[in-house]
Amino acid sequence: MKATVPISIASLKAACSQCNLQELCLPFGMTENEIDRLDELVGTRRKIKRQQHLYRAGDLFEAIYAIRAGSFKTDVLLEDGREQVTGFQMTGEILGLDGISTEFHTCNAIALEDSEVCVIPYGKLEELSRQVEGLQHQFHKVMSREIVRDHGVMMLLGSMRAEERLAAFLLNMSQRFTARGFSAAEFHLRMTREEIGSYLGLKLETVSRAFSRFQEDGLVAVQQKHIRILDIAGLRKLLQHQPSGG
Structure with missing residues (x-):
């Protein structure tokens, strides 16, 4: 009801x-x-x-x-x-x-x-x-x-590699949380990794590998669905086709 x-x-x-x-x-x-x-x-x-x-x-x-x-x-x-x-x-x-x-x-x-x-x-x-x-x-x-x-999502799926797609997704979520008055660097994702993969056109294993790579490179800290962005500039560099670390 x-x-x-x-x-x-x-x-x-x-x-x-x-x-x-x-x-x-x-x-x-x-x-x-x-x-x-x-x-x-x-x-x-x-x-x-x-x-x-x-x-x-x-x-x-x-x-x-x-x-x-x-x-x-x-x-x-x-x-x-x-x-x-x-x-x-x-x-x-x-x-x-x-x-x-x-x-x-x-x-x-x-x-x-x-x-x-x-x-x-x-x-x-x-x-x-x-x-x-x-x-x-x-x-x-x-x-x-x-x-x-919606147009931005179409561009995302049509032109980006897996790690670029996930970086763009996290940056987009960060901007949207900021617009709501919440932290730009720390937030809780309510969707599963499988749902993120479906949205980004990626397999679950690919999403998990990309998250792991981001953690290894010091870009984000992930604890289940809780995300802390440690290097927002590094995520942005991924979208410019530049390496994130030295």
Whole structure:
């Protein structure tokens, strides 16, 4: 059973300071009356237990979701029955945009830990964007950021060797944690190495070897899923096709 909790504008403001949807939910320059109307837009929060689906491929597209707490992965089922991870999303980021074009979700969204999302019904978003000046423009900005991120992943998979892919992944996670106000150098990865491999187009053994190499070279310290980046400049050098050590 899906747990939903009513959300007020006061709690919405408090929760949105580190959210990628803050300019969508609370656009700059809005009047108090317009802000009050946003209670119609973000009406509920939904709690999702670890390993539970927020939505599945083929489900009717009804809403987009801002992750208020926790993290998710998205994946698709390949013809041979394997799961292909297509993305990882963390607190403050967005889920559900995959369903806009066809009105059905094209991937699965699964919680990597106990999580909570703000539910933004798409029909209400469209209606309100016609009435609140600037809201549609802000939503297009949000969508554009997601397209740019997806394009970056395509470049990653198309042009990089295994160690470069993992270095780029860790640097990307570091930047995203930093944007949320957390440490850039020390963080906990909620996904498994197998899921990282699926996302990066690498076998599990290749991911494990790359992590081991990074530890031997003094680039990172790894304790299970806990990561400490010891030499961020060294990771960046890998992406410039330069040796990381002397």
